[in-house]
Amino acid sequence: MRILLMGHPNVGKSAVFNRLTGARVTESNYPGTTVDYTKGRVRIEGDSFEIIDVPGAFSLEPKDKAEEVAVKMLEENKEAVAICVIDASKMERGLYLALQVIEKGYPVVIALNMWDVAQDKNIEIDVKELEDILTVPVVPVTAISGEGIRELALRIKEASLVKIEKV
Incomplete structure (x- = not known):
């Protein structure tokens, strides 16, 4: 199974990637840092998964090169689980992209990053209410400290099972 880390620029996708994989992708504090993508592997309860840090995107209607790459990666990985990383302190901004991915039928886990902020x-x-409304797992995380990362990893498997059950 493949995992795609999606979300707006500058919400901590690379920090989540680093925590899940143990890699050291450079994290920058300005939008549009990741235009290419980075691949790694994550082990969850003995299973190994490929994970991709997708370029930042505001929507699935591309307006720049980074968004074009993000949309293409999503379209080329129809069986992937999408982790939609959202800045918890600006949640309403990130929900639009997450809703678009959910509406396309992908299994989704929402990582509410920067929970501490x-x-x-x-x-x-x-x-819990957000999970009930969106019908996908929602996990508060602080990637910089690692808080919530283990639960996020476990909920990825839960999201992939939901997709299988729907088929």
């Missing part, structure tokens, strides 16, 4: 700003997010 959202908490510091007293932003309250009912994760």
Whole structure:
């Protein structure tokens, strides 16, 4: 199984990638850093999966080269699980892309990254209610510290099982 890390630029996709794979992809603090993509492997409960850090995209209607690459990668990997990485402190911005991916029928896990920042700003997010509304796993994570990464990895397998059951 293949895993695609998707999300807006500058939401911490590369940090999540690094935590899941143990790799050291350079993380930058400005949009559009990853125009190419990076591949790695992640082990989840004894199983090995390929994971791809996809270029940042705001939507599945491409307006620049990075978005074109992201859309192409999604279209070429119809059986992949998409981890939609969203900045938890600006959640409404990231939900549009996540909803587009969900509506296309991909198995999705939402990683609410920068959870610590959202908490510091007293932003309250009912994760269970969000899961119920979106019908996909939602996991709060702080990739920089590693908080929530193990649960995220375990929920990837859950999302892949949902896809199989729907077929």
